[in-house]
Amino acid sequence: MDVYLLVDFGSTYTKLTAVDLKSETIVGTSKASTTVQTNVLEGYDKALDRLLRDHPEIDNVSDISACSSAAGGLKMAAIGLVEELTVEAAKRACLGAGAIVDLVFSHHLTKREMKKLAETPIDIILLAGGTDGGNQECIIHNAKKLRELDLDIPIIVAGNKDANDVIDDIFVGAKFEYHIVKNVMPKLKVLDVEEAKHGIRQIFISKIIEAKGIKKAEKKIGEIIMPTPEAVLIAAELLSKGFEEVEGYGELMVIDIGGATTDVHTIGEGYPKRTEVIMKGLQEPFAKRTVEGDLGMRYSANAILSTVSSYEFKQYFDEDDKWEHDIEKSIKRRRENTDFLPTNKHEEDFDNAIAKICCDVSISRHVGHIEVVYTPLGSMYYQTGKDLSDIKYVIGTGGVLISNKDAKKILRQVNKKSNKALELRPNNPSYLLDKSYILASMGLLGQKYPKLALKLMKTYLL
Amino acid sequence: MKSVVIGVIGADVHAVGNKIIDHVLSSAGYNVVNIGVLSSQEDFISAAIETDAKAILVSSLYGHGEMDVKFFRENCDEAGLSDVKLYVGGNIVVGKQDFNEVEKRFKDMGFDRVYGPGQKIEDAITHLKEDIGI
Ligand code: B12
Numbered sequence: 001m002d003v004y005l006l007v008d009f010g011s012t013y014t015k016l017t018a019v020d021l022k023s024e025t026i027v028g029t030s031k032a033s034t035t036v037q038t039n040v041l042e043g044y045d046k047a048l049d050r051l052l053r054d055h056p057e058i059d060n061v062s063d064i065s066a067c068s069s070a071a072g073g074l075k076m077a078a079i080g081l082v083e084e085l086t087v088e089a090a091k092r093a094c095l096g097a098g099a100i101v102d103l104v105f106s107h108h109l110t111k112r113e114m115k116k117l118a119e120t121p122i123d124i125i126l127l128a129g130g131t132d133g134g135n136q137e138c139i140i141h142n143a144k145k146l147r148e149l150d151l152d153i154p155i156i157v158a159g160n161k162d163a164n165d166v167i168d169d170i171f172v173g174a175k176f177e178y179h180i181v182k183n184v185m186p187k188l189k190v191l192d193v194e195e196a197k198h199g200i201r202q203i204f205i206s207k208i209i210e211a212k213g214i215k216k217a218e219k220k221i222g223e224i225i226m227p228t229p230e231a232v233l234i235a236a237e238l239l240s241k242g243f244e245e246v247e248g249y250g251e252l253m254v255i256d257i258g259g260a261t262t263d264v265h266t267i268g269e270g271y272p273k274r275t276e277v278i279m280k281g282l283q284e285p286f287a288k289r290t291v292e293g294d295l296g297m298r299y300s301a302n303a304i305l306s307t308v309s310s311y312e313f314k315q316y317f318d319e320d321d322k323w324e325h326d327i328e329k330s331i332k333r334r335r336e337n338t339d340f341l342p343t344n345k346h347e348e349d350f351d352n353a354i355a356k357i358c359c360d361v362s363i364s365r366h367v368g369h370i371e372v373v374y375t376p377l378g379s380m381y382y383q384t385g386k387d388l389s390d391i392k393y394v395i396g397t398g399g400v401l402i403s404n405k406d407a408k409k410i411l412r413q414v415n416k417k418s419n420k421a422l423e424l425r426p427n428n429p430s431y432l433l434d435k436s437y438i439l440a441s442m443g444l445l446g447q448k449y450p451k452l453a454l455k456l457m458k459t460y461l462l
Numbered sequence: 463m464k465s466v467v468i469g470v471i472g473a474d475v476h477a478v479g480n481k482i483i484d485h486v487l488s489s490a491g492y493n494v495v496n497i498g499v500l501s502s503q504e505d506f507i508s509a510a511i512e513t514d515a516k517a518i519l520v521s522s523l524y525g526h527g528e529m530d531v532k533f534f535r536e537n538c539d540e541a542g543l544s545d546v547k548l549y550v551g552g553n554i555v556v557g558k559q560d561f562n563e564v565e566k567r568f569k570d571m572g573f574d575r576v577y578g579p580g581q582k583i584e585d586a587i588t589h590l591k592e593d594i595g596i
Contacts, residue, residue, distance in 0.1 A: 085511075130513075133463065
């Protein structure tokens with residue numbers, strides 16, 4: 001049998017999915033630890049051996065596509081002018097391209113901020129600022145500062161187009177590579193991130209993969225075409241929209257709780273559902289991704305305690321959870337030993353509480369909010385962000401959720417209502433699990449075989 | 463092309479005049495950034511920063527304008543917009559009041575040009591040309 005092999009070099013595991021294009025089925029999946037420290041191919045070969053051992057019916061791999069979030073994923077800095085406008089637009093472009101945004105700067109870059117930029121491991125910088133025909137002064141100032149720094153970090157310029165010629169002149173002879181693309185906010189509050197995302201992906205393919213030591217894999221498997229989170233976002237969008245006569249699932253949400261971050265993706269317009277509500281702020285992307293760097297099961301476990309008080313933490317234990325949990329100690333243990341796996345019910349329950357917090361808080365931050373404004377003429381309602389109350393499906397993915405028998409209980413935090421009346425959370429969604437861990441693979445497969453990827457997702461998400 | 467920000471401030475929904483102002487100023491050769499009705503001071507200010515606007519034209523029709531524009535000049539100064547010209551017009555106060563009085567109050571608040579009810583937007587174009595050019 002011929003199979004199409006989808007490969008995801010994850011931060012912890014290298015995961016393979018083998019698809020038979022003829023019978024339109026997933027033949028099998030396998031995984032092995034990611035081995036970026038030594039040679040990525042070791043982990044890949046191990047996973048492939050396992051796959052072939054378990055599925056002797058595979059006698060040829062006819063095609064391979066791969067994505068990667070190994071070696072820390074794609075780390076970016078977003079620079080813009082006004083915080084809620086071009087800075088936000090720049091951030092969204094980075095997130096939509098599958099990056100983690102580690103640094104965010106607004107207005108003029110200062111010496112302190114430049115120092116931070118030089119000291120933080122960043123893979124790509126996105127430089128924005130000004131609408132087309134608008135402010136040029138700021139982006140030109142910041143371009144000069146970046147030229148002064150002359151770090152060997154590629155820069156995507158996506159700001160006021162009027163400044164582009166000047167920036168070309170400023171960047172002459174620089175050590176870094178740069179690309180000028182369309183403005184992420186060409187008009188006030190209008191978001192246009194496609195070219196910037198494309199630019200980020202190109203640099204990811206041509207440079208970042210190499211810098212992270214994953215390039216070696218390309219000899220064997222061909223080009224690694226995108227960061228894993230982007231593949232997940234693409235899969236989610238396909239599943240939502242459908243393809244040709246195969247219907248999609250409509251508005252949906254994907255939650256991925258990981259060791260270091262919690263990612264939330266939503267596909268949907270998110271317009272106000274009631275006429276008396278007025279939209280505020282920057283246009284929302286149809287496919288939106290947010291990443292919470294302080295919400296994770298292991299690496300970010302410490303940070304959770306600065307997000308919720310220990311009183312609040314306790315509210316996340318199940319009613320029938322009668323253990324005496326030592327919150328501080330249990331958190332510390334997980335932070336210090338990031339490979340920690342629960343071995344008994346007590347530890348499982350504690351992990352579930354962390355997972356619930358990650359889920360609940362990341363949703364709070366992802367969904368839109370209603371704000372009541374008291375005016376001389378009575379109250380008015382303003383909406384910032386997306387109204388996700390009509391979301392039909394919530395899909396859980398990522399190691400923590402897919403192997404957890406309480407996964408749906410954790411996911412149900414999504415429509416938790418208490419004290420959160422002003423958050424536009426899904427009201428009554430159905431919950432699905434990416435049990436076979438195929439979402440990223442289906443994003444990859446969908447590049448060539450969208451209809452098949454869609455059908456497989458509809459079959460394998462339960 | 464010079465940018466100007468226009469919009470209707472506060473909880474005010476009177477949309478017709480705003481559309482006319484947009485049209486007239488655009489025809490006169492300005493890049494009009496229209497933030498529409500129900501706009502806060504922050505909306506005007508953020509828009510002016512990103513678009514490098516040289517003037518902000520605030521409309522208020524519903525009578526509560528005086529309250530809505532309090533500290534507008536100060537907030538602009540704080541945001542680095544000290545050079546931006548501030549105009550205000552519409553029915554900026556409640557009922558019929560002596561316009562000289564009204565104009566003085568708004569000028570004291572830091573507005574560069576103040577327009578009374580019924581004053582044509584065309585008049586403002588003459589002033590814009592004087593204040594910021596075209
Ligand atoms: C239509 C209208 C409404 C409609 C608005 C529909 C819409 N979405 O646009 C509705 C029914 C919703 C409405 C509601 C109210 N309205 Co009303 N409304 C009017 C009305 C009849 C016409 C407004 C209009 O469109 N004019 C046509 C446009 C082209 O003119 P304009 O708006 O004045 O704008 C021009 C000039 O003022 C000028 N201009 C405006 N801004 C600026 C700025 C600068 C810098 C410059 C240079 C020039 C400039 O240029 C514009 C273009 O030529 C006026 C009365 C009137 N005849 O003006 C009352 C009026 C404006 N409304 C009034 C009131 C009180 C209200 C309400 C508070 C009533 C209530 N108690 O509920 C509510 C407020 C609602 C809200 N949240 O804003 C009062 C305001 C009184 C005051 N300021 O002291 C008015 C004057 C009626 C009155 N005589 O009492 N209203």
